[in-house]
Amino acid sequence: MKFTDNLNLDEIFHCALSASEQGDHAQAIILLKECIQKEERAVYYYMLAAEHAEIGLYQYAIEEMKIALEKDPNLWIAKFQLSLLYLTTSEIEEAATVWLELKESNATDYLKLFAEGLLLLQEENISLGIEKLELGIEANNENKPLNGDIENIIQTVTENNIREEQQNLKDESEVLLESKLNKDSAINKIFISKYQQDSNEN
Incomplete structure (x- = not known):
């Protein structure tokens, strides 16, 4: 006999939520699957x-x-989380499709701002994309953990952008240095050639 045999569906679901909050993912998964066996609700799959x-x-x-x-x-949070899953698995086109759908949907304002911001980042409009994400964070008072995810994205994008700018500066410096070295090399060849000519003449 399972301990859930004497529990109704709502009780099992709340036990699943409790297990999830405690980090017991195995127990949460077992209980959520049991919920789905009893009734296939969107929230259980989510x-x-x-x-x-x-x-x-x-x-x-x-x-x-x-x-x-x-x-x-209309479970908009599920749609947005789906886009983040696509992002995690590097399925960028699929993620962008979801963001575009969210941007044009009746989703809550903060989800639409997040979607718009991520679309802008995907289009490499970094500053405006981050601005939209930050506006979304300000507008989101109902899902604080999601704000944390977005802040992590902003931090990652910012760090990558800084590294890219530094690399670009390094590349430009190397090109200039290489160009200078090539010029010096060409000049050296001229001097060597002239020296050899002078030596032969002597």
Whole structure:
């Protein structure tokens, strides 16, 4: 006899949420699957996708997030999380498609700002993209953990942008130095040639 045999569906779901909060992903997954066996709700698939993402099973998470959206197309947070899963698995075109759909949807303002910001980043409009993401963070008062994810993206993009600028400066310096060395080399060849001519004449 399982301990859940005497629990109703809502009780099992709340036990799953509790297990998730405590970091017991295995127990959360077991309980969420039991919820789905009893009734296939969008929120159960959404939470199951989140648990699989937590343990690195991203393809499982993507498929479950898609099912959640099939059952509730207006579960906008699931749509946005799907885009982040695509981003994690380097499926950039799929992520961009979701961001565009979100931007033009009836989703909450902060999700639309996040989607717009990520689209701009994908188009390499870094400064405006970060500005939109920061506006989204300011507008988001209902999902603080998501703000943390967006802040991590901003930090990563900023650091990568700084490294890229430094590399570009380094590359430009190397090109200038190489050009100078090549000129010196050519000049040296002229002097050597002239020296050899002078030596032969002597």
